[in-house]
Amino acid sequence: MAYTETTTTSYGSRLKNSVGGVFSGILMFIIGTCLLWWNEGRAVKTTRMLEEAQGNYVEMKDITNISPSLNGKLVHATGLATTKDTLTDDVFGIKVGAIALQRSVEYYQWVEVAKKTKKDKLGGSEETVTTYTYEKGWKSEPVNSSEFHDPQYKNSNFVLADLKRERWDAKEVTFGAYKLNESQVTSLSTNTETKVTLTDDKLRELDKQIVKIYKSKHGSKSNETAENKETQNANDSVEQKSANAYNAECIHVQGNTIYMGMNSATPEIGDVRVTYKQCDPGDVSVIAVVNGNTFSNYTAKNGKQLSVIRQGVQTADQMFTEQHEGNSMLTWVLRVIGVLLVISGLRGILGIAETLLKVIPFVANIFALGVSLICGVLGFAWSVTIIALAWLFYRPLTGILLLAVVGAVIFAFSAKGKKLIAEKLNTKRN
Known part of the structure; x- marks a missing residue:
């Protein structure tokens, strides 16, 4: 609406x-x-x-x-650029031996889209009609819904976890007998998906925090998610399920992604998606x-x-x-x-x-x-x-040459124009 x-x-x-x-x-x-x-x-x-x-x-x-x-x-x-360093994201306990580790975060939010139509009125005034529509989508930052214009959507956004995009780089990256400097290391891109696995203790700790927030925001709706939970559990990676005895409600691991919410197939406002990529040792x-x-x-x-x-x-x-x-x-x-x-x-x-x-x-x-x-x-x-x-x-020589060419073109068109005018005048006289 x-x-x-x-x-x-x-x-x-x-x-x-x-x-x-x-x-x-x-x-x-x-x-x-x-x-x-x-x-x-x-x-x-x-x-x-x-x-x-x-x-x-x-x-x-x-x-x-x-x-x-x-x-x-x-x-x-x-x-070959390589390292012996271990990079760690303490929030999720992710540890990898890599040159760089990148954490990206997305939030499922309501987004306000404004379309303006302006009309001039007799007398000099201007009428502006602004139409606001709202759609859900994944955003790299939480969206401040307190500034939404429609009261129905105002303050409708929240997030289950407020995390930031972050990158960790190895302190010592060797290049044969040499070492790459900090600027060189940070210039390398993270193009390999990180295989994410959470320990049972970390999964339990995070899930309890997220479930508490989820229930406080969704209220009684949280009791109607059994079917969604079963579907999500079927989608969770076999490796992660075999690694954990704890059956999480709101933390789900799939490949290089940690999903915070009841079901990644049917995202809800506030859900958070965290993905990891790394830069492995390799030729540079x-x-x-x-x-x-x-x-x-x-x-x-x-x-x-x-x-x-x-x-x-x-x-x-x-x-x-x-x-x-x-x-x-x-x-x-x-x-x-x-x-x-x-x-x-x-x-x-x-x-x-x-x-x-x-x-x-x-x-x-x-x-x-x-x-x-x-x-x-x-x-x-x-x-x-x-x-x-x-x-x-x-670059004077190039500039002079360019101006000479431009001048020649202008002169040629000018001469051509004068000739055409003269021909038309002669035609009229005859």
């Missing part, structure tokens, strides 16, 4: 908001311009750093012995500077730094190609963001003119279309100009 709210904003309030929008627009325009300029410099410096590194690295063929001759040099090496590829028995960042002449680690065996060419592609992708993403900020900024600056005409909605809507078109064209032109000027500053 949808819940709606209707609000009216007066013409005076809209004018006041538009004045604030001018200042916001100016700020967005400046930020977008600065971002476009900075991004071109960042892209060029990163490219030069990567090219410099590609010309300076050496291949570390043997990682089983520390080589003093390689100290301070940029190297590419591949080999490294590009970094040898620093004694460990590694540090490579610093190029322009001050940009580089240190790359990837899981699996990769050649230096593959790793550098990936870095170049990543730099190119980031450059284009930031360019798009910069252009959108510039256009949005111009839209905010000119928005007050549109608001002034809102007393006659039909006229204001036509004007708004024109403003949007003008802002789009001017914003794009300004952005391209800033990028071109940045190219002249950071």
